[in-house]
Amino acid sequence: MHLEPILQLETDVCIVGGGVMGAATAYAISRMTEKKIILLDRYGVGNEYCSSNDVNRVFRYAYGNDPYYTKMAIESLGLWKEIEKESRQELLIPTGLLMLEGDDQQANEFNESSFGTLTKLGLGAKLYEGPELKKRFPQFRTRRGFLDPHGGVLLASKSLETMASQARAKGARILEKHVTAFRDRSGLEIETSEGQTIRTQKLVVTVGPWSNGFLKDGLTGITPTRQQVVYLRPSGDIEKFRPTSCPVFFTDHHYGLPAAGIDGVKISNKELIDPVDPETASRLVDREQIEQCKAACRKFIPDLADGEVVKSKVCFYDMTTNSDFVIDQDPEDSDVVYGYGFSGHGFKFAPLVGKLLAELVLDREPSFDLTRFSSRNSHRKPQVTRGHLGKGE
Ligand SMILES: Cc1cc2nc3c(=O)[nH]c(=O)nc-3n(C[C@H](O)[C@H](O)[C@H](O)COP(=O)(O)OP(=O)(O)OC[C@H]3O[C@@H](n4cnc5c(N)ncnc54)[C@H](O)[C@@H]3O)c2cc1C
Structure with missing residues (x-):
């Protein structure tokens, strides 16, 4: 034979x-x-x-009171720029990251300590409050927000x-x-x-x-955990949510990215930890998660609260303890x-x-x-x- x-x-x-x-x-x-x-x-x-595999991912220097990751991000930014130059492709769109003050104490502490660390390292963090915040970032509703000016959108795929x-x-x-x-x-x-x-x-x-x-x-x-992301098309003018006018943002329990690479603003729960087996876990987004994302928008970004879902996706974190x-x-x-x-x-x-x-x-x-x-x-x-x-x- x-x-x-x-x-x-x-x-x-x-x-x-x-x-x-x-x-x-x-x-x-x-x-x-x-x-x-x-x-x-x-x-x-x-x-x-x-x-x-997704349209976009967050880039940021803000890492609470953990300057180690901030220093890694600084190093990484230089390398992203080298790849962009070598390939002649735009991969990282600078937008800043706006950390919105809310009601969650831990999220607020993270935002404030990020502001403290970036300020200590001379990285130009900025505090926006009241009318100044409203004028500069009219998309958002909150009392104060800390800006990490180095935040941006990575075009992931x-x-x-x-x-x-x-x-x-x-x-x-x-x-x-x-x-x-x-x-x-x-x-x-x-x-x-x-x-x-x-x-x-x-x-x-x-x-x-x-x-x-x-x-x-x-x-x-x-531990692999199942994460769910939703892209919402704003009910008003989408241009207000393009990277030229809208930063990456953090709310109490969610994060979001401007409409970059897609006609939708990405929103996802930053704390959902749902342990799964990657071979068998459902790849469909739960209705409940979409509603939670919209509820967060109702509070912080009203134009997105009734937005149409243009894309949703499940993927996994690989969490160490x-x-x-x-x-x-x-x-x-x-x-x-x-x-x-x-x-x-x-x-x-x-x-x-x-x-x-x-x-x-x-x-x-x-x-x-x-x-x-x-x-x-x-x-x-x-x-x-x-x-x-x-x-x-
Ligand atoms: C919803 C979500 C949002 C995120 N947002 C951000 C963000 O905003 N900013 C940020 O910095 N990071 C973010 N992350 C994290 C970031 O995306 C991941 O850390 C990163 O993509 C992990 O890449 P990886 O190459 O390690 O793993 P993967 O991209 O999962 O690649 C692993 C690969 O291994 C292959 N593989 C598995 N087993 C085998 C095998 N036996 N033989 C051959 N191939 C195999 C798989 O097919 C897969 O393609 C996010 C992650 C998720 C899930």
Whole structure:
């Protein structure tokens, strides 16, 4: 009987997971070296199931009283600008982030501490009150608002595609493959659901909400949570909600983005934590969530309260217990590198995460302190309180 030979591929670096972090890593490695790269995704790079696939995402410097993430965002902004220049694509639209004062004490504390941190770092935060607020941001109803002038809208799917195509242009191979196992005996071997084997020098795992299936005991796990987003077309003039006039905004329990890349303003609950299995969770938005988004608008952004839903979407956060990422080599095998646990606020850092993962792959000293992002459970800070959920987005 004649058997078809099983495909064997060889490469220097194999990246499993083609969301934004896998694409950013392929891009970074392809810029830094001539190494052979294969990027694999079970549904194809940038597919509609991954957490990175949406019209837009928030960029911000505001991180409460946690200047570490603010410093990462500053670093990341420089890299976003480099990608834009290299690709000649607009990916990050500056709008500012307006944090609206409401009735939730923790949200108000987050806003005020963000203002304090940005002011201390000389990053030009601004407080708007009363008539001045109304004049400058007529879309919103509240007493006061803090502006992070560095906030903006990232065109998410476009950014992912751009990084993947820049990597492809430099020789990276991008394949639709479902990885079922990897092992390191006399060299790393990756197995696919079709029975193929890929031999590689280095492996990068960036599978987001699916990470637990790839982790050994003792490594930091994640909880995938189901998140729901709604895009509402304002009942009045949509131009008031374009990025030229409308900032990204936070209310008590929701966040929103101006109508960028779509004729709708995105609204989502920033605190909904609904643990699920990514293989089986419903991908349909609940009626109740749409009503909650509209209720928040009724209070803070009246023009959106009766807005038509132009798009809705479910995707997953990959939450670690303290919302800190994992960017690390495997403690027992430095040829395996992990990037996961981006906990609902990772997109803005993608170019920096890609660069840091590339440095780990190439055994270079990371250009940012990574002690906080250890893959070892025992090395991580204890669980934090609800106040830190302000990190979402
Ligand atoms: C609703 C929502 C809103 C968000 N808003 C913001 C925001 O405003 N600002 C911000 O900074 N961040 C935000 N985030 C977070 C950010 O989008 C994520 O941190 C980021 O997209 C995670 O990217 P990733 O590449 O790690 O994971 P993913 O994008 O999920 O990619 C993982 C990939 O791995 C693939 N995969 C899984 N298993 C396998 C396997 N066995 N073999 C091969 N491939 C596999 C999957 O198909 C998938 O494509 C938000 C997230 C969500 C869900």
